[in-house]
Each structure stands twice: as C-alpha cells, then as structure tokens.
Amino acid sequence: MAIPEQDAGENRRGAFIAPGYLAGFILVTSLFFLWALANNFNDILIRQFQKALDLNRAEAGFIQFVFYIGYFTMALPAGMVMRRFGYRAGILAGLGLYAVGALLFYPAAEIRVYAAFLAALFVIAAGAAFLETAANPYIVAFGHPSRAEQRLNFAQAFNGFGGFLAPIIGGVFIFSGIEHSKADIAAMPPAQQAAYRATEAQMVQGPYLVLAVLVVLIAIAVAMVRLPHIEPPGRASDAHGKRPSRFAILREPALAGAVTAQFFNIGAQVGVWSFFIDFVKEVTPTTPERTAAFLLSFSLALFMAGRFIGAALMQRIAATRLLTFFALAGVFLAALAALTGGWIAVGALTLTSLFMSIMFPTIFSLGVKDLGERAMLGAPLIVMAIIGGAVFPPMMGFISQAIGALQPVMLVPALCLAVVAFYATRAHRAAGRVETPPAASPLH
Structure with missing residues (x-):
C-alpha cells in the first residue's frame, strides 16, 4: 500500500490523516460501526425469533451458525475480488450485499419463514466479510505509517461503539415490550396467536429498512469520495517467482x-x-x-x-x-x-x-x-x-x-x-x- 506522493512531506511529519482524505477516513471508519451492528443485532434476533417464529433455543441458535458461515465462506472470495479490482470495489460490493440482505428482512417478515430470515442474514454476513477484509488496509493507508496503529485503534473504537449501541436499538425498536409465557401463547385462539406472532415478526422490518438506507447512503459516498491508492495484497512472489501458498x-x-x-x-x-x-x-x-x-x-x-x-x-x-x-x-x-x-x-x-x-x-x-x-x-x-x-x-x-x-x-x-x-x-x-x-x- 502507498500514501499518495503529494502527501509525502506532510506524512514525514507524522500526519494522523493525510491532507484531503478526512472524508474518506470518516467513511471507512464507519464500516467498523456497520459490521458491529450486523453482528450484535443477532443477539436480539435470537430472542425475538423464538417469539415471532415459535422457535426453540436450539433452532434460534442457527442464526449465529448461518451468519458466521457466511463470514467464513466469503473471506477468501472477498480477498480475491479486492486483489483483482481494488479495495474501493470490494467495499462497494460489501455495502451492496449488506443493503440487499437488510432489505430481504421485509419480505421475510411478511411470510414468516425462518429460512428466509437465515438467507437474509447470510447475505448481510457476506457483505460484512467484504467490509472487514477491506477496512484495515484502508485505515492504515490514510496517514503516516508511524501512526497506523493509532488510526486503527481509533477506528476499532467505533466497532465497540456499534456493539454497545446495537442491543439498545434492538431493545427499543425490535422488542415490542409485550411478553407472554409459552403457556399464555398456547392458550390463545389460533387467530390471536397468529396475529401476535405476525406482529412480533414485523417488528424487525423498520430497523432493517433504516439500516439498508444508511448502508446505501454510505455506498454512494464511498463511490464519490477521494481515497488513497493501495497496492492490492497477495501479488508478491517468493525468490523463485512462485506465489506462496496461503x-x-x-x-x-x-x-x-x-x-x-x-x-x-x-x-x-x-x-x-x-x-x-x-x-x-x-x-x-x-x-x-x-x-x-x-x-x-x-x-x-x-x-x-x-x-x-x-x-x-x-x-x-x-x-x-x-x-x-x-x-x-x-x-x-x-x-x-x-x-x-x-x-x-x-x-x-x-x-x-x-x-x-x-x-x-x-x-x-x-x-x-x-x-x-x-x-x-x-x-x-x-x-x-x-x-x-x-x-x-x-x-x-x-x-x-x-x-x-x-x-x-x-x-x-x-x-x-x-x-x-x-x-x-x-x-x-x-x-x-x-x-x-x-x-x-x-x-x-
């Protein structure tokens, strides 16, 4: 990776952020916040889906299984995309997947099919994998190398802030505040029970629609903002001209x-x-x-x-x-x-x-x-x-x-x-x- 030539003089003086890149730095830092929201909303969904979809605890635990399988399977493809097309393209691909996954929550809540929610979560996880793969190299490249760790720690603080904020948002906007025991729900007439579960399922629609809009706005800004040039990783060869095995x-x-x-x-x-x-x-x-x-x-x-x-x-x-x-x-x-x-x-x-x-x-x-x-x-x-x-x-x-x-x-x-x-x-x-x-x- 390289910091632009015109900023070399400033960076020799130890710039935290190279001149002209403040907006880009803010946007890339926001990615840390976004994938923290995606991760920590799952903790709310595990409880919510037990009510809305009549799941037991074991079934609800598959939320995390699908989400982290998405991360696992998309980490290497994300790296390949960025080596081929660059980090900006990788970030835009990640934000696009994230937004699509968030939008899929709306129809999933309408049909109340667990597999539909899991598919949406997999798409969000795929997007988050792209974002996480890209964010660290970009943060490092925004200023003088001697302050790279400081920049990364600063960005990571927003990851922690997203983790802290997600349960509050979920608690206020996803949990309805209406709680019934399993016995109470079982005693409801079928129509009332169906209406209750439908209402609980639809509680996720608003927060995820807002999240999708936020992600799209960030993607538009990333497409337009000035970002530092970074040499894509993974092209180096050994002394014999062969690429090392991962x-x-x-x-x-x-x-x-x-x-x-x-x-x-x-x-x-x-x-x-x-x-x-x-x-x-x-x-x-x-x-x-x-x-x-x-x-x-x-x-x-x-x-x-x-x-x-x-x-x-x-x-x-x-x-x-x-x-x-x-x-x-x-x-x-x-x-x-x-x-x-x-x-x-x-x-x-x-x-x-x-x-x-x-x-x-x-x-x-x-x-x-x-x-x-x-x-x-x-x-x-x-x-x-x-x-x-x-x-x-x-x-x-x-x-x-x-x-x-x-x-x-x-x-x-x-x-x-x-x-x-x-x-x-x-x-x-x-x-x-x-x-x-x-x-x-x-x-x-």
Whole structure:
C-alpha cells in the first residue's frame, strides 16, 4: 500500500490523516460501526425469533451458525475480488450485499419463514466479510505509517461503539415490550396467536429498512469520495517467482496456535452474547426483555472499555501475560455464571465481556507479528477462525434443549476460554521475558 506522493512531506511529519482524505477516513471508519451492528443485532434476533417464529433455543441458535458461515465462506472470495479490482470495489460490493440482505428482512417478515430470515442474514454476513477484509488496509493507508496503529485503534473504537449501541436499538425498536409465557401463547385462539406472532415478526422490518438506507447512503459516498491508492495484497512472489501458498503457512506454530485460539475465543464470545438475554430471563424471570437487552449493551460497553484498558496495561505488562490473566478471569466468571444464581450469575456473565475484550486483537497480533511479508497470507486464516461463532451457539442451544436449562451451558464458554488461557501460557513461554506490545487488529 502507498500514501499518495503529494502527501509525502506532510506524512514525514507524522500526519494522523493525510491532507484531503478526512472524508474518506470518516467513511471507512464507519464500516467498523456497520459490521458491529450486523453482528450484535443477532443477539436480539435470537430472542425475538423464538417469539415471532415459535422457535426453540436450539433452532434460534442457527442464526449465529448461518451468519458466521457466511463470514467464513466469503473471506477468501472477498480477498480475491479486492486483489483483482481494488479495495474501493470490494467495499462497494460489501455495502451492496449488506443493503440487499437488510432489505430481504421485509419480505421475510411478511411470510414468516425462518429460512428466509437465515438467507437474509447470510447475505448481510457476506457483505460484512467484504467490509472487514477491506477496512484495515484502508485505515492504515490514510496517514503516516508511524501512526497506523493509532488510526486503527481509533477506528476499532467505533466497532465497540456499534456493539454497545446495537442491543439498545434492538431493545427499543425490535422488542415490542409485550411478553407472554409459552403457556399464555398456547392458550390463545389460533387467530390471536397468529396475529401476535405476525406482529412480533414485523417488528424487525423498520430497523432493517433504516439500516439498508444508511448502508446505501454510505455506498454512494464511498463511490464519490477521494481515497488513497493501495497496492492490492497477495501479488508478491517468493525468490523463485512462485506465489506462496496461503494454507502452507499454517506450518508456522505461532500462526496455527493463533487460529486455534481464535476459534475458541470467538465461540466463547458469540456463545455468551447470543444467549445473554435468555440467560437473564432464566435466572431472574421477572426481568423485562428490554432491561435484559440494556444489560447486554452494558456488557458490550465493558467489552469496548476493556480494549482501552488492555492497551494501556500492555505498556507495562507483556501481552501474553495479560492475555493469560484475562482468559483465566473469563473462565472464572463464566463458571460462576453457570454455577451460582440470581443477580450474582447475571453480574458474572456481564463482567465476562470485559475480560474477553483484548482476546481477538492480541491473538491476531501474536499469530502474524513474526510472519513479515507473509502476514497478508496468515491474517485471513485467523479471520476465518471466527467460524467458532457458527459452531458453539447451536451446540449450546441443543445442550440447553436437552437438559431443559440454559444456565449450566455457560460452562461451554468457560471451557473455550480455558483453551485461550492454555494458548496464552504457551505463547508467553515461547516469547520469553522480552515481548513487544502487539499491533492493533480487527475487533469482534
């Protein structure tokens, strides 16, 4: 990637944003916010679709399965599109897919077919995969290389803000505030029951239409705004003129360990957040859904804050040591949520997000920091490891359905975080006593 020639003088003085690119920087930063909304709306949909579509918890868990399968399958195609046509084209393709998926929620709500909603979510996920693949190189290219990490951390803060805001938006505009027990719904006459479910299904139409309009407006702006030139990645060859194999690089122990740890880390994150509202309703039955959604939002605010706290602590504490401590704290809190009761359990699960905060960026950085020019081959593999988010929520849903309770199932995220703790311990031993703070990376 390259910063435009005319800005070289300014960039030697350490420009945070190169002159003339402020509007482009704002637009690319907004992409971090957009895919956070898409990810975290799913936590609301899992609860909403149980009411609107008469799903059990295991069936609702497939929302995350389909969404993260979309991410997984589209990560490499997104990279190929950008290598062929450039990053602007990749961003526009991602925004187009995102808007189409959001628009598909309207007819899906009219026909109330679960498969139609899942198809719409897959399309949104495909768009988000394009956006996430493109955003980091663009943010890095907007100013002086010495301030790239600062720019990326700034952009990632908006990812955390989107995660914090999504449950509030969903709680206010998707949850109707009308709650009936399963017994009450079963006792309704068929016509009344159908009307209730139809009303609940249609609650998603307005928010997703607004989201589609917002995405289209951003796409129009991206098509018109001035953006820095970036050399497409992935064209480099080795000394023999051959392109290196993307998957052969998994022979690197640090990268292979990071891919494995990331799989379990994302599984823990998505597992906790997917069933957070159901968990609160189970252990404190009188808590309204909207209150549970606001608690989820607070938990995600802690997740956002944890990134800033972790970045500050890494100035004094080795990243691998801090990752070990955070992972062990997460294991303890998730287990506490599973084994205690009432507001102690809710508080423990809420705090778990704080300690999951640094995991994705730290694992990502540890996996690629010694790869040199091959980092662009290794990085997408770590991103693809987010398929853990497709595996664990359905698993947790099925276990919950089988045992008739959700609370004990929070031991699954505890076990996932134990794997992260094991990885962090081994990484710390491998690094020895000297370790530099890891570079910033995409947030989830």
